[in-house]
Amino acid sequence: MQNFSAEAQELGISWKLELVQGKLDQFNWVFFSVIALFHLGAVAALFSFHWSSLAVFAVMWLLGQNLGIAIGYHRQLTHRSFATRKWLQYAMAVCGAMALQGSPTYWVAVHRLHHQYADRLGDPHSPRDGKWWAHMGWILRGALHSEAVMLSRYVPDLKRDRFYRWLAVWHWLPITLVAFVLLGSGAAVGGWSLGLSWVLWGVFLSTTVGSHATWLLNTVTHLWGARRFNTHDDSTNNWWVALLTGGEGWHNNHHAYPVSATHGMAWWELDFNYWVIRIFAWLGLANNVKVMRPNPERKWVTVAPGGIRLVAQHHSGR
Numbered sequence: 035m036q037n038f039s040a041e042a043q044e045l046g047i048s049w050k051l052e053l054v055q056g057k058l059d060q061f062n063w064v065f066f067s068v069i070a071l072f073h074l075g076a077v078a079a080l081f082s083f084h085w086s087s088l089a090v091f092a093v094m095w096l097l098g099q100n101l102g103i104a105i106g107y108h109r110q111l112t113h114r115s116f117a118t119r120k121w122l123q124y125a126m127a128v129c130g131a132m133a134l135q136g137s138p139t140y141w142v143a144v145h146r147l148h149h150q151y152a153d154r155l156g157d158p159h160s161p162r163d164g165k166w167w168a169h170m171g172w173i174l175r176g177a178l179h180s181e182a183v184m185l186s187r188y189v190p191d192l193k194r195d196r197f198y199r200w201l202a203v204w205h206w207l208p209i210t211l212v213a214f215v216l217l218g219s220g221a222a223v224g225g226w227s228l229g230l231s232w233v234l235w236g237v238f239l240s241t242t243v244g245s246h247a248t249w250l251l252n253t254v255t256h257l258w259g260a261r262r263f264n265t266h267d268d269s270t271n272n273w274w275v276a277l278l279t280g281g282e283g284w285h286n287n288h289h290a291y292p293v294s295a296t297h298g299m300a301w302w303e304l305d306f307n308y309w310v311i312r313i314f315a316w317l318g319l320a321n322n323v324k325v326m327r328p329n330p331e332r333k334w335v336t337v338a339p340g341g342i343r344l345v346a347q348h349h350s351g352r
């Protein structure tokens with residue numbers, strides 16, 4: 035693939051040729067086994083309910099899905115919608131790794147590919163290739179995870195950073211450590227059965243349901259919902275996916291204006307992840323927050339800490 039790519043560049047052949055994700059003949063049994071194990075753990079969690087386990091689940095969900103994947107991996111690292119100090123950026127990346135959706139370099143590369151080729155040749159997970167493919171098939175049967183050289187071209191910014199190169203190898207470590215901490219602290223509070231329950235709810239159930247929530251963005255919000263903007267893809271705004279993901283489900287807005295830190299673009303489009311970014315800005319932890327509201331000139335509005343300027347809100351198709 036690498037040689038082909040070099041030749042293709044010399045010959046001026048479109049990169050798209052290389053970006054077509056092949057469907058492997060072989061099923062990825064390693065990924066399947068890990069995913070199956072986590073699903074079993076998630077089901078087991080339902081049989082070991084404690085109120086404290088639900089609280090552990092909620093905290094791990096907020097850290098992994100909202101702070102880690104949506105705000106860290108997606109809005110900051112993939113789209114650079116806002117800037118933070120390095121320590122906060124790294125902390126959010128570690129939270130993202132805890133969601134077990136891969137390292138920041140892998141996740142960001144795949145998602146940048148998705149935006150570049152959304153619902154066209156080269157999109158890693160378009161429902162046009164099948165609903166099952168877009169949800170999980172691309173992980174279990176796709177060849178993308180072995181295309182490290184090609185993917186690395188999509189994340190030169192992260193590849194330059196020693197921490198992200200380290201996390202690309204050790205991304206499984208944070209959740210493993212958290213699992214032991216939950217087991218130990220739960221056991222200290224209420225015995226080993228409570229420790230096990232905390233692990234099942236905080237690690238197995240939260241990562242499993244969280245992964246399905248993320249995968250729903252590949253399927254549901256490219257199939258069903260409203261389209262405010264006439265984008266070149268099939269993206270939609272879907273309220274229940276938005277509720278589940280803290281705002282990521284306003285996906286048509288997002289495809290129209292990927293760099294915007296806010297995905298909700300009307301007052302009723304709840305965007306919890308953006309509220310967190312605003313709180314960061316108020317606390318002086320985030321700056322250069324880019325906010326797009328639909329307007330005829332399509333101007334960027336940069337939010338200064340403590341204040342937000344909105345331009346006139348009305349719809350502009352494109």
Ligand SMILES: [Zn+2]
Pocket residue numbers: 148152251252256269285289
């Ligand atoms: Zn999309």
Ligand SMILES: [Zn+2]
Pocket residue numbers: 108112113145149288292
């Ligand atoms: Zn995106």
